[in-house]
Amino acid sequence: MSSRPTTTTSSGSLRSWLIWLTAAFVYVLAVFHRTSLGVAGLDAAERFGVGSAALSAFTVLQVGVYAAMQVPTGLLVDRFGPRRVLLGALTFLGLGQVLLAVAHTYALALIARGVLGLGDALTFVSVLRLAANHFPGRQYMLVTALTGALGFVGNLAATLPLALLLAGPGWTPTFLIAGLVTLAFTVVVTLRVRDTPTSRTTAAPTASATEVLAQLRAALRIPGTRLGFWTHFTTPFGQNAMVLLWGVPFLVDGQGYSATVASSLLVVFVIGAMVGGPVLGGFVGRRPELRMPLVVGYLAATGVTWAVLLGWPGQLPVGVLIPAFAVLSLGGPFSMVGFALARDYNPLPRVGTATGIVNVGGFVATMVVSLLIGVLLEATGGNYRIAFLTMVVVLALGAWRIGVWWLRARAAVFAAEDRGESVPVRLRRHRWDTGHIVAERTSASV
């Protein structure tokens, strides 16, 4: 644990903040492209002559490519450095959007969204890996939370501004310009972004397939990585499933609100995450020993929130929905604790791989929950109370796994302390911290 190489400065320099901002803008672009079909859905249906099932294939393909690419992205970032991977991300994002701009067939549009999904998948982990190189551990949580919050700027740009552009200049000019601007941003990244404060690029030596697998196994063996995965699995899926798919149908079909009121209520998710992220990131950065108790407290609050939402007799009043959505909106910010765990408990050259593993969690949970809700709605003739119980079941599963890996991660920390090693976060022992044997078995160097 003591051998972990880290940044030598006590806080990131102004130059590091500017480099991070440039990289984070790539994430803003990625989120813009990711969410752009939200307002372009109807235009897409008309342009390609398809219905809603074919439209949802765009989302499924994109999220699928994203989730499948997270571990390879982590390995690529550790091998080639975040700068090069970000340049690849911009190239795929730009080409995908340009292709979508000129596509006239559904098949070509699907390929375009697949290419775009690939670019999207390469982005977030690269930005976090860059942040790990430029900022010390105690600032990392704040920087990751700010990255997540900035992503919502891309989300917001893909709402009214994009809708106005589509209604004005139209599909081809809008997406063509978006794609070309993205491609042009490779020049800024090439000129401004440096992998570390001291070097423009970093690269690990060429690795054989066996060595790559060993890197993956080593990251997976660390209890902190597993705890990060389950934290990311358990915290953001409620917010994601509501914003990406089920929020509006739940409010309109399940609660009887108008589509306008429903989409206005969803703004609570954006505001909550944008405000909550930096506040939580700043606090947890100063008091890292409190991050897991806070996550557990948040999960309890989420459980109560779902109990209210699903148990309320009759229509849920707006006065109940707003605080409930505000609680759920903090799922994204809390998920960033998972990345802080990956960073703290892995050596720097492996942080990209561990971050990729952690990032799979939330997206797998989101996919499973979104899919099961659809299946249960169909099976029950549109009973949202039953269908949304999926949220509670997945929450319980995640909370259980967090409990298991939290104890193991703590045991690994205490075992490292007992060996006289320094640890990233000093923890206070409790009576229930008895798992040293497990720690010795699961981690050679936490």
Ligand SMILES: N[C@@H](Cc1c[nH]cn1)C(=O)NCC(=O)O
């Ligand atoms: N949980 C999100 C990030 C986040 C932060 N605040 C709200 N959401 C996440 O993991 N994002 C990865 C991505 O590619 O967007």
